[in-house]
Structure formats: structure tokens, C-alpha cells
Amino acid sequence: MEENVKYKQIFQYTYPISGEQPKKEFLGSAQNRQCIFCKRGKSETSFKKDAHIEPAALGNRSLFNYNECDNCNEKIFSKYENDLLNYLQLERILIRGKPRNGSPKYRPINSKSFITSTPGTNQVTFL
Numbered sequence: 604m605e606e607n608v609k610y611k612q613i614f615q616y617t618y619p620i621s622g623e624q625p626k627k628e629f630l631g632s633a634q635n636r637q638c639i640f641c642k643r644g645k646s647e648t649s650f651k652k653d654a655h656i657e658p659a660a661l662g663n664r665s666l667f668n669y670n671e672c673d674n675c676n677e678k679i680f681s682k683y684e685n686d687l688l689n690y691l692q693l694e695r696i697l698i699r700g701k702p703r704n705g706s707p708k709y710r711p712i713n714s715k716s717f718i719t720s721t722p723g724t725n726q727v728t729f730l
């Protein structure tokens with residue numbers, strides 16, 4: 604089994620899904636920025652935005668990557684991130700994690716009923 608392991612853990616981090624967040628931490632090098640996805644450096648692309656390692660909508664407000672360029676973050680991975688968040692929407696409601704804005708809500712297509720939760724509480728509402 605061990606010989607099939609292709610990845611190794613380089614960092615472990617725990618963040619709360621609500622309440623006070625830990626201070627910001629960044630993986631990678633601030634001085635020698637090179638995108639781990641497209642391999643471009645500072646002279647070829649920009650690194651102006653803070654790239655979340657896990658999506659902020661899943662509760663990550665504090666763990667970032669110095670080595671993900673703005674183009675990969677915004678133009679490539681944001682589409683996949685939105686698909687992931689839609690797929691996990693019911694899970695996000697049930698863990699009552701804090702989204703960027705408001706409360707997570709799941710509403711089936713063409714339905715007036717929905718499920719939502721109040722971040723930071725034990726409240727899940729079915730309407």
C-alpha cells in the first residue's frame with residue numbers, strides 16, 4: 604500500500620467553521636513567487652490577490668497560498684470552486700459554516716421551499 608502513495612503531507616492546519624479565526628498564514632514563498640499550477644513567475648503574471656488554499660465559502664478565512672497566481676485563481680479555478688460549492692451546498696448548510704455573505708441556502712429548481720442555517724448557531728431551517 605505504501606508504495607502507491609504519490610503525495611505527501613506538507614502542512615496541517617485546522618480552522619474553525621465559525622467564530623474567531625486564527626491569524627492569516629501563507630504557504631510558499633513571498634519573495635520567490637511562482638505559480639504552482641501554470642509555473643509562471645512574477646514577471647509573467649500577477650500575485651495581487653490572496654489565494655485561499657481551501658475556498659472561503661467552506662470556512663477558510665486564514666490559510667492562503669503565495670504560489671497561486673491571480674489568473675489561475677480567478678479565471679481557471681473559480682469555475683471549479685463554484686461547482687464544488689454547489690455540490691456541497693447541503694453539507695455547508697448542515698455544518699452551519701459561515702459563508703462569505705449571509706447564510707447558505709439550498710433551493711431545488713422551481714421550488715418555493717428551501718433549507719438554510721444560521722452560522723454560529725445550531726439552527727437549521729426548512730421552509
Ligand SMILES: [Zn+2]
Nearest residue numbers: 638641672675
Ligand atoms: Zn498560475
